[in-house]
Amino acid sequence: MKKLLLTSLALLILSSPLIAAEKAGTISRDATLYAKPFKDADAIAALPAATAILILNRKGGWYEIKASDKQGWVRLTRVRLNRKGGTNEEDSSGVGELLSGLATGRDKTTQDTTATAVKGLSEEELLNAEPDEEALSKLDNFAASGEASDDSGLQTRQIDFQPTDNKPDAPATAPPAPKTSYEEDE
Amino acid sequence: MNLSLGKWALATTILFTSITLHAFDFGGSFGGGEESNSGGANIFDIGDIISGVKDISRTVTGIDEETEIEIGRDAAAVLLGASPPVNDPELQRYVNRVGRWVVNQTDRAHLPWRFAVLRSDAINAFATPGGNIFLTDGLLRLLNNEAELAAVLAHEVAHVVQKHHIKAMSSVNTSGISGLIKLASVTGEGRSNQMTTRMVGEVKDMYLRGLDKDDEFEADSMGTVIATRAGYDPFALMAVLQTLNSLDPSKSGLALLYKTHPPAGDRLDKLEPVLEQFDGSDEASPKLQKRFDKYVRKQS
Numbered sequence: 001m002k003k004l005l006l007t008s009l010a011l012l013i014l015s016s017p018l019i020a021a022e023k024a025g026t027i028s029r030d031a032t033l034y035a036k037p038f039k040d041a042d043a044i045a046a047l048p049a050a051t052a053i054l055i056l057n058r059k060g061g062w063y064e065i066k067a068s069d070k071q072g073w074v075r076l077t078r079v080r081l082n083r084k085g086g087t088n089e090e091d092s093s094g095v096g097e098l099l100s101g102l103a104t105g106r107d108k109t110t111q112d113t114t115a116t117a118v119k120g121l122s123e124e125e126l127l128n129a130e131p132d133e134e135a136l137s138k139l140d141n142f143a144a145s146g147e148a149s150d151d152s153g154l155q156t157r158q159i160d161f162q163p164t165d166n167k168p169d170a171p172a173t174a175p176p177a178p179k180t181s182y183e184e185d186e
Numbered sequence: 187m188n189l190s191l192g193k194w195a196l197a198t199t200i201l202f203t204s205i206t207l208h209a210f211d212f213g214g215s216f217g218g219g220e221e222s223n224s225g226g227a228n229i230f231d232i233g234d235i236i237s238g239v240k241d242i243s244r245t246v247t248g249i250d251e252e253t254e255i256e257i258g259r260d261a262a263a264v265l266l267g268a269s270p271p272v273n274d275p276e277l278q279r280y281v282n283r284v285g286r287w288v289v290n291q292t293d294r295a296h297l298p299w300r301f302a303v304l305r306s307d308a309i310n311a312f313a314t315p316g317g318n319i320f321l322t323d324g325l326l327r328l329l330n331n332e333a334e335l336a337a338v339l340a341h342e343v344a345h346v347v348q349k350h351h352i353k354a355m356s357s358v359n360t361s362g363i364s365g366l367i368k369l370a371s372v373t374g375e376g377r378s379n380q381m382t383t384r385m386v387g388e389v390k391d392m393y394l395r396g397l398d399k400d401d402e403f404e405a406d407s408m409g410t411v412i413a414t415r416a417g418y419d420p421f422a423l424m425a426v427l428q429t430l431n432s433l434d435p436s437k438s439g440l441a442l443l444y445k446t447h448p449p450a451g452d453r454l455d456k457l458e459p460v461l462e463q464f465d466g467s468d469e470a471s472p473k474l475q476k477r478f479d480k481y482v483r484k485q486s
Contacts, residue, residue: 080431122308127390136300143301157417
């Protein structure tokens with residue numbers, strides 16, 4: 001009997017990553033549910049803002065989701081994960097894991113929401129800080145050389161900075177050329 | 187090559203040109219007669235040129251790179267005074283390797299970049315001018331893989347590339363920045379005493395006040411592009427913001443972060459258009475889980 005209990009407990013623990021992979025979320029702005037994770041795939045349904053959803057899977061910029069009786073793919077930028085505490089979720093660690101597509105089983109230190117004092121770099125500690133030149137000099141021991149290459153298979157890509165709503169992202173380019181009227185006058 | 191110096195040289199050239207023009211005009215109007223009309227046209231041109239010079243000064247925010255690095259060192263020492271680096275050379279070297287790979291995708295790779303994990307439960311990251319990047323142990327523990335680490339570093343790197351802190355320091359009052367430059371250029375024995383009074387105060391103010399909200403949004407979008415250039419998952423910074431967004435904002439470890447940054451939800455909204463361009467088959471962008479686990483989580 002005890003053995004059976006242990007076995008079922010073990011099974012429960014083993015299967016828990018599957019349960020954890022289903023995360024509750026909410027549609028942030030009106031979105032479209034697609035049959036496949038592509039923009040030109042068939043549209044299944046319109047998902048109005050604030051629709052409650054269940055996230056099943058991620059592929060690149062897409063989440064596979066369930067919304068009431070429908071299932072399909074939605075751009076992941078239109079989804080907000082539900083706040084922990086408001087739902088039954090145990091901790092936040094599943095959130096990023098789902099985005100990363102990998103369950104790691106890492107035991108995260110659960111940070112208490114009660115008003116325990118934060119150690120290090122709180123407002124107060126920053127206010128009272130004395131400059132530590134020595135610690136700064138020691139950091140030079142760990143710096144990577146300028147030529148540091150990468151052996152991990154990362155492939156660099158050419159992508160331009162995009163302008164935001166308010167101003168261009170790219171550093172200012174060449175300043176306006178001076179007028180040529182001086183030469184013309186001569 | 188020092189970009190700021192180049193711009194200053196150009197600004198000086200234009201200024202010099204405008205002075206020459208002025209002298210020429212004066213000669214012209216002295217001659218008088220019907221020709222004075224052309225003199226008027228020249229004065230109009232000079233106005234354009236002078237306003238052009240003003241634009242340039244704004245762009246470079248008035249300091250050279252050497253001074254920027256000096257101010258940044260002082261700011262870094264203050265932050266380290268609030269929280270020492272984690273005593274884990276392997277971890278620190280790893281974060282520097284990731285950070286170096288990230289900054290190599292920007293046009294300020296030549297700066298003396300330093301990266302460090304600081305011993306703190308707070309969830310936060312900091313940059314100082316000239317290339318010092320710190321993240322707290324509290325934030326590191328929330329991250330899931332190297333792509334997310336690279337994305338956080340890239341956000342901070344973007345602040346340095348765009349000189350957001352220098353801008354924030356100069357905007358407080360107009361005399362502020364020139365005073366800081368003077369302080370920063372004092373070297374040797376006399377330095378530390380002067381610095382501890384004024385500079386430390388300025389630095390603390392800035393990190394307690396935070397940067398311009400739009401500069402934070404800009405660092406999100408630029409950071410995303412930088413990390414993607416480095417080959418990482420374009421959605422990694424978004425993943426970090428999702429994690430932050432799912433935490434109770436009244437958590438004590440988030441107090442300073444939210445005092446100085448827009449809400450994570452607003453940042454996610456602003457980031458959405460940037461991510462439109464990535465359709466995101468993420469097979470090609472490794473998250474380097476194993477390496478991250480080895481150094482950060484001490485799992486082999």
